[in-house]
Amino acid sequence: MTTSFVGSSIQRREDDRLLRGEGTFVDDIAMDNTLHAAFVRSEAAHALITGIDVTRALEIDGVVAVLTYDDLAGTPLAAPLRVSQPHPAIRHARTPYPLARDEVHHVGQPIAMVVARDRYIAEDAAAVVHVDYQHLPVAVDLVGAARGEDGPAHSDMDGNVYASLSEHVGDVDAVLAKAEHVFEYDLRYERAAGTPLEGRGLLATFDELGGRMRLWDSTQAPMMVCHGLAPLLGLEPEQIEVISPDVGGGFGTKAFQLYPEEALVPWAARWLGAPLKWIEDRKEAFVGSNQLRSQVTHVKVAVDGEGHLLALDVRYLHDNGAFCQFGILVPSVTASELSGQYRIPNLRFSFDAVYTNTTQCSPYRGSGQPYATFVVERMMDWVARDLGIDRAEIRRRNFIPPQGMPYDTGLSFPHGNRSVYDSGQYPAQFETLLEAIGYDGFAAEKAAAAAEGRRIGLGLTCYVDVGGTGPYESTKVTVLPDGSVSVVAATSDTGQGHETMYSQLVADQLGVPMERVRVTTGDSRRTQYGFGTWGSRTAAVGGSSAVQAAATVATKAKAIAARLLEVDAGDLELADGAVRVKGAAHVAVPLTELVIPARFGRTSGGESSPGLTAASYWSPSAMIFSSGAHGVVVEIDPETYDLNILRYVIAHDCGKVINPMLVRGQVLGGFAHGIADAFYERRHYDNAGQLLNQNLMGYLVPFASEIPQVEVRHMESSSPVSIHGVKGAGEAGSVPVPTAIASAIEDALGFPIDAMPQSPLTLFELAQRHGR
Incomplete structure (x- = not known):
């Protein structure tokens, strides 16, 4: 047997x-005669470069070279990097030059690269490179940037909207015009970051005799880096060896775009004829590595008297930062999942993707899916509230039934695939959650807590998570x-x-x-x-x-x-x-x-x-969708507005489970990211485009002690797409958490939570505003 x-x-x-x-990480790899790189990064969010003086840097003993844009003239690196995810909706594609040419567009953009005998010398030399700036208007606020109120983020553009996209299913306007109930809501989601334990890192060496480039890269996509480098180095992909050793986390920040440093370090290693290493420090990671979305949304939803969804109209702005190397991938993923787990016969979305003078955004643990979940599930709570229907019951009335699978939402992904749910048992999944979280008995639990002066609340969230792309x-x-x-x-x-x-x-x-x-x-x-x-x-x-x-x-x-x-x-x-x-x-x-x-x-x-x-x-023949339902009970301190999670339950379906221990680890790892995204991590920019929390003292990452115990219930609806029935698990733990937390906070405090992340300070300010 x-x-x-x-x-x-x-x-x-x-x-x-x-x-x-x-383990062997990039910085563990040592080679004889290795040189080290450090980067001079922009101190201005938006400015013209009127001069760069490298004289003092070159005078330092041990400095081998200082490169600026002028040193790249006549090479493929003198052109902007390519858009990795092109789309016809992009009207104004702007991507970074490996080294800024004459204009900088965010704090942290590379301007010069210093190469020296060791990293200490390189850092010292980078510190004395002098850059003269002619400051330009700075666009930071998403809404103001979209309206053109803050000036263009790129001086060669009249505005900041670089792409617009819309799609519809059915006749949304006709249904909105005659529906029994039409509700409108506004929502906002702020910026955060991936913050992997290991920053980005590179070690490049070129074999002149064999004509081969070897690059050790802390990347999630070595083959993509290989093929992206080939035209920049004038080599065939077969001549480039990209090795991804042990990698200390990525979460999207190390995905399949080519960063400026990934182009410059191998190019300079070949030019100098010596191994060259660059290891990102934490401050560089905060301003140089891609961040994750900020979006502002207006929703119109039509329902009948029983709470059945009839039509949904979603309009939103997406802040992509200074560049669009990922095209419109993130806002398009948001759009493709605006049905959630529900039957919505008439649906329309439209979005504008916007440049701001902040660090570029990219997919991060779920890409645009956490925001889609936030929009749909907050809407479900509010429709239930406005109609006087129980939150659980309104979901039951709108779920896509198992017999409705595969279910075509009518929407598309940016690469053209239809958003068709392959399988799932949403009603059974939800009932499993309700039983585990103790939903039926929570009203009495909440009343007993209130009698003791305690504020507790229960949050519910259902979600879908596309994987297997x-x-x-x-x-x-x-x-x-x-x-x-x-x-x-x-x-x-x-x-x-x-x-x-x-x-x-x-x-x-x-x-x-x-x-x-x-x-x-x-x-x-x-x-x-x-x-x-x-x-x-x-x-x-x-x-x-x-x-x-x-x-x-x-x-x-x-x-x-x-x-x-x-x-x-x-x-x-x-x-x-x-x-x-x-x-x-x-x-x-x-x-x-x-x-x-x-x-x-x-x-x-x-x-x-x-x-x-x-x-x-x-190659998958269709998209593959995981799903789940999260429930959480929180307590909010009535004086400090600190958050305490009393219990958290996840009902999760990733198809056939290969290894329950691995899946649990992935779900809980994503859950920790979700907690951070809900109540801790937020990038704070001032009006001049300066990031105010550029270190882990100001940018709050939760400790292990702040991540609660979680009950996970695995469910299996085998995917008909993958050979072995498996679906994705890596991002599903993070996608719904902020929304579940928002729902629970709202239930505890009694006023709407329409923006994430929250914090004790923002909750205190909201309570004051609502007279609580």
């Missing part, structure tokens, strides 16, 4: 070496002569447990012990094509690729073994490191004895590729 690893809570294979301090992912599986199995995946492990997950899937397919499976991720030397780790896609897309590749290898092995054993291949199975006859385990041939025949192409059935190896490029 064969043993299945999939579905088992197997301990993470990665943890032992990481906990022992034996394409276009494809690649995996190569090879049985080696000693019977071990090599798995090479194009995704990059940033802490999720890829080694464990891939090992489970491949071991099941090939019937080998997990410890005999060796997994390599994030190394373009081993695979040239793949899109990396983002969007909750690794298990669904990368995992499907691995299953498909391993299944092909298994078919090859059976074909060869069938000839050797003189049986039909259909009567064979793989188990215990061998191919054996079903029901007669003693009639078997070890995988080790099949490697040589396979290498010489001795296969049957028309199989043309030699070796017990196969590469799979698996």
